[in-house]
Amino acid sequence: MADKIINFSAIEKKWQKKWESEKAFLAKDNVKGKKKYYILEMYPYPSGSGLHMGHAFNYTIGDVQARLKRMQGYNVLYPMGYDSFGLPAENAAIKAKSHPKKFTEEAIKNYIRQQKELGLSYDWSRMIQSHKPEYYQWDQWIFLKMFERGLAYKKKAPVNWCGKCNTVLANEQVVNGKCWRHEDTEVEIKHLEQWFLKITDYADELYEGLNKLDGWPDFIKTLQRNWIGKSEGTEVDFLVDGNPWRVFTTRVDTLFGVTFLVVSAQHPELMSLVTNDKKKEVENFLKKIRSTKEEDMDKLSKEGVFTGSYAIHPLTGKKIPVWTGNFVVADYGSGMVMGVPAHDERDFEFAKKYGLEIKQVIRQSFGEAKEDEEKRFTISAVVQRKSDKKFLYLKWKEFGWVAPVIGGIDGNETPESAAEREVFEETGYKAKAVGKLGLPFEAHFYADNKKVWRHRIDQPILLELISDNPEKLNKEESSMHEVSWLSREEVAKLTTHSYNLIGIERFFEGEKAFTGFGTLVNSEGFDGLKSSEAKEHIINALEMKKLGRKKTAFRIRDWLVSRQRFWGCPIPIIYCDECGTVPVPEKDLPVKLPDNVKFEGVESPLKKDEKFLKVKCPKCGKNGKRETNTLDGFMDSSWYFLRYCDPKNDKKIFNSKKVKYWAPVDQYIGGKEHATGHLIYFRFFTKFLRDMGLLEFDEPVLNLFNQGMLHAYDGQKMSKSKGNVVLPESVSKKFGIDAARMFLVSDGSPDKDFNWSDKGTEGSLRFILKVINFVSTFKSGKMDKLKESKLHKIIKEYTSNLDDFNYNIAVIKIRELFDVLEEGCDRKSLEIFLKMLSPICPHVAEELWSKIGKKEFVSLEKWPEYDGKKIDIELEKKADAVDKTIEDVKNILKIMRERNGGEGKRIYIYVLPNEKAFYDEKKLGERLGRGVWVYAVNDPKKHDPEGKSKKVKPGRPGIYIE
Ligand SMILES: [Zn+2]
Ligand SMILES: [Zn+2]
Known part of the structure; x- marks a missing residue:
């Protein structure tokens, strides 16, 4: 293979040395006439095992961008440093009875060597290392x-x-x-x-500030919003032995439904609530759950134990048992939450498990109350026939509607007995009530048949048929409606009021809490109010007693x-x-x-x-x-990006003027796993330093890019223990680092995960070898209009692909451009091509640039600009038509060969007169290896024995072969 001939390693070393010795990528403060551009990758923890290709991927993304921006005329700051404090080095030191500094500094040396070998264009003069006193003294400051x-x-x-x-x-x-x-x-x-x-002092600003971060991925902002967790609600005081315990809720409308309180198992004051007789039980419980991490709490089954204490409900004055549970976070609000099992799923689960009271205080409600409405207590019946699993419904003859059996509750009847009676009276079926389906709901509606406004409070009841055969109905009933047995699907399609389907919905959903809003019941003086109005009234009542107040709460601690x-x-x-x-x-x-x-x-x-x-x-x-x-x-990494602007300052944390010039970071690149850690912390520090008067901006980073992860060949995460780690050194030896860089940015979109592949890298290498071969034997040729058009169109598209991190598309474009130029081009176009190649394949581009006699670095050349006037889409379309015609001819020749073994020797092509100029007989003849004649369809002298020219359309020539 040709890689034996080309010594990539020597080329790479040569240019890396030159870049360094000539300080090619050093960032100068305040360059006149240039806009600054600060691009940064999250600085790495220098692990002892060094870099693998996964890291290389991350840095290549940044390096391509930095190189592009530099050539586009920006004054680029692209630094690198090391997050060099941390546990692994300390653990290694413990094992070896040595000092972590030794491991860390060796690891850093190794990192720098590897990063240089990747051809990354960092300004190494600004390197920071967070374990050095000259850095961490500013942490302390x-x-x-x-x-x-x-x-x-x-x-x-x-x-x-x-x-x-x-x-x-x-x-x-x-x-x-x-x-x-x-x-x-x-x-x-x-x-x-x-x-x-x-950080909670900045919670609101951190939350609201997300709205300004247009250059951040939406999912990161959503993760941060959830993490900060801003919610408007009420703080309610529950007194335990005269001491207020503050509870935060967004649903104060359910306050009368509180049947227990739960204090966090990790609350420092927990034991003060535990009565002597409960001590043993609580301690055993704590032992069981103490090793659970907070992050895992949501996934746990809810467990708890009674503390023996009671709290006083602020409005009813009733005693409420206080439990401790594994699902309450110690610092959220006060570390105590109210349990409203009728209206909260988690509380419902907990109450069911421990047999706690479930008290309905919000009634599911439909429609708006009317002044002259008639109040009625009713049941609605859910009856399923065992034989075919169909449900009993009534079809009303006069009104054409289908509805379940619904009826009023008379005198001393229970809802169950009312349901049994109604089903029998209206259908003739004998059925036995099995139980209530949830709690009553209410509906305000106009009863067409009775011409009145109704306020119906309905209890859905589940019944079982005693016999599949109904008794005969009296004439009056049977003249009004008939029985109809419907499947679940048929019921779902009924065009009836949604409250008529509550019973059957609950039948399928099973028992659960009602978590929606509705009308208050069992809430003393607040009964009948809607949730939204009730909230205001209840807060007022609490404020009067000084036992509650409005509050904005945050989840972040x-x-x-x-x-x-x-x-x-x-x-x-x-x-x-x-x-x-x-x-x-x-x-x-x-x-x-x-x-x-x-x-x-x-x-x-x-x-x-x-x-x-x-x-x-x-x-x-x-x-x-x-x-x-x-x-x-994470404190080190909360402000390191500012130190790069003035890394050697030993008087101050940084010079504010220098920071003002460079910061905020224009483009930040790093993993999404930092969404709710580092990426929040450094926003917090930025705001704090601003408040100290050191910064004039609020946010550290304008644009954030989260790269995907490079996995091993087998699709698994690269790890030493799995033995699937791909090292840059071995890749470099096999393919050269530029081929690896090209593969890294060409396989899929850089924000998606993908697998390493030697084959893919071989493909990139083949392309690079073709380029080297072409430039080494280059003879200046001619550019025609079509080539110019393609060149300028690709400059335009390629540039915007790179700008937008669509590197994979960019690679397709530059390969396309090479195909065009390979057929012959002038020197200027070749230079443009090499410039465009340079961000992705910097070493090869430098080498070829010098080969064509250039003395300066191509890495610092001016990025080519496209000339819109030279882009001729029509022309390109027509050229595509020529290519397509050649394909068609080849296919016809192949068919002829297969059918009768004959070889077509003379090819006739018929085109519209205005397209004739694109079909060059000589060129077509060369490409097809045969004589080719091209005729305009209106040419009276054309050779067209089969009349193929009659069907010619724009862009679709006719073909005849003999
Ligand atoms: Zn002292
Ligand atoms: Zn131990």
């Missing part, structure tokens, strides 16, 4: 600024605790509820003081940032017996992680490092102790 403003604070929070390790475990260290090191030891939940950042780990940024706090919690003075930053520590177990060595621990209190000068927790790594 931000923390102190937040502390000053009350946005960093300490409170008790549940943490995972291993009794054998005698330490807190990170979530990742809890495996199936057990300690990762002690498989026989269950992890306990302990409530310890933890540091939090008050404050961000727990303290980690009981070594390999992170130290929290700049000192504890003093006299002064309490004292922030480290700014001038003493950074608080450095010690270099000479040994890991002896899981516990952070900071806890035993006297040199680190012991410190004078900055306030009183007495002996104090440092905080040993470190900051969550």
Whole structure:
């Protein structure tokens, strides 16, 4: 193969060196006459195993874009750095009894080498590494600024605790509820003081700000909206032993339906509610559920246990039992929720399981109430015949409608006995009531037959036939209606009022809560009000008693940032017996992680490092102790994009002017798995730094692109353990990195998942070899109108494909362009082609660019612009018609060969006079290898023995072969 002849590796090395030594991709601040463009990929965690092709895919997407923008004349900032604090390096250090810094810095070196080998056009001079004190001192600085403003604070929070390790475990260290090191030891939940950042102060702005992010994918914005979870509702106080417990609800109209309260099993005050006789039971319950992660709570079956305490209902004054349950999150509102089983699915399930009262307070309602309406209590009957599963209905002769048996409840009747009587009277069938189908509903309607407005309150009843044979009806009844047995499908098609189908709907749905709005019942003075009006009245009543108020609630909770780990940024706090919690003075930053520590177990060595621990209190000068927790790594990544604008500043976090020039990020590229983590946190930090007067914008990123994932050959996630990892080094050796880059962006759309394929990469390689061969033997030829048209059309389309990340379509276009030029083109067109090739195949493009005598980098050339006047769609259409005609001729020749073994030798083509110019006899003859004659249909001298010219249409010539 030709790749033996072409030494891709040498070409790649040569250009990578040149780009670096000539500082080709260095971003200069404030370049006059150029618009800035800041493009960024999420900075990676440098794992010990290095990059695989999946990572390469991510970076190639960004690099193609950065290269394009640079050539389009933007002043491009395209930096790279490393999110270098984290658990894996610490775990590796524990195993090797070494320092995580050693592993991290080796891994970074390896990453840089690999990324350079991919030909990525980063500005390496701006590299940041979050484990370096010159970076993380600014984490500490931000923390102190937040502390000053009350946005960093300490409170008790549940943490995972291993009794054998005698330490807190990170979530990742809890495996199936057990300690990762002690498989026989269950992890306990302990409530310890933890540091939090008050992201909730920005909840509303984070929520509303999403509306401005037009350049973000909708699904990410939806995920964030749900995560922030803004809802308008009511806060209600339930008193337990005189202490108010605040409960948030969006359905205060159901307040009278509260039959129990549930407090989170992780609530720090839970045990204060538990009575002595219930202690054992509650403790056993907590043991059972303590290892459940909050994220999994929704999937659990709802479980709970009674605490022994009762709360006082704020409006009825009744005692409501307080339970604890596994489905309530500790920090949502107050960590207590009200249980309204008649009108909430989850509460219904819970009440059924534990035999709690279900009290209907919202009646399903149809129509609007009328002043002179007649109130009536009725039943509607659901009767199914066992033999054919059909249902009993009445067809009314006078009105033409079909309806179930409906009737009033008389005197002392129960709804059940009324139903039995009505079914018998109206149909002659004897049936036995089995039970109620849910709770009553109501309908306001005009009764045509009686000419009155009705307010009907109806209880659907399920009945069973006692006999399949009806008794004869009296004449009066049978003259009005007849019995009709309908299948479920037939019932569904009935054109009756929807409330007439409630009974049968409930029959199929089974028992459940009614969660819609309706009319209040069993709600004391609020009965008869609609849900929407009732809400207002109930809130008023609560406000008068000072036991409730309107509230906007958010689902998002404050961000727990303290980690009981070594390999992170130290929290700049000192504890003093006299002064309490004292922030480290700014001038003493950074608080450095010690270099000479040994890991002896899981516990952070900071806890035993006297040199680190012991410190004078900055306030009183007495002996104090440092905080040993470190900051969550997501804090590093919450502002790193700003540091790239001014990475070497040792006086300030950054120079605001430089940040003003570069930021916000124009294009951000990264995985969607960060939707509700990093992608919210960095919005929060941006708003905080803005409030400090350091930034003049609100949002960190204008446009967000989420790339898909590259899987292995087998469609599985690439992983070392599966042995299916594809490494850039081996791909590069086999195909050259440009072929790999081309394959990566050509197979499917870059936001979709796809599989690695050697075959696909071979295809790209074949194309590259053809290009190399063409340029190496290039002889300047001529461009005709058609070629010019195609060239300019493709420049136009290719550019917008690249701009829009439709890289796969772009690759098709550039291959198309090559097919056009390969037939012969001038030097200028060849140059255009090489420029266009360069973002995707930068090394080969540079090599060929220099081969045609150019001294500058093609990577820094001006991007070709199309000339709209040269695009001639009509001409291209006609050219396509010629191609199609050639195909047709070939097909006819093939058929002739197969039918009689003969070879057609002379080909006659008939075209409309205005199309004749496109059919060049000589060229057609060359392409078909035979004599070709082209005639206009009106040519009197044409050779046309079979009259083929008579059927010619625009773009569809006639063909005759002899
Ligand atoms: Zn343990
Ligand atoms: Zn002190």
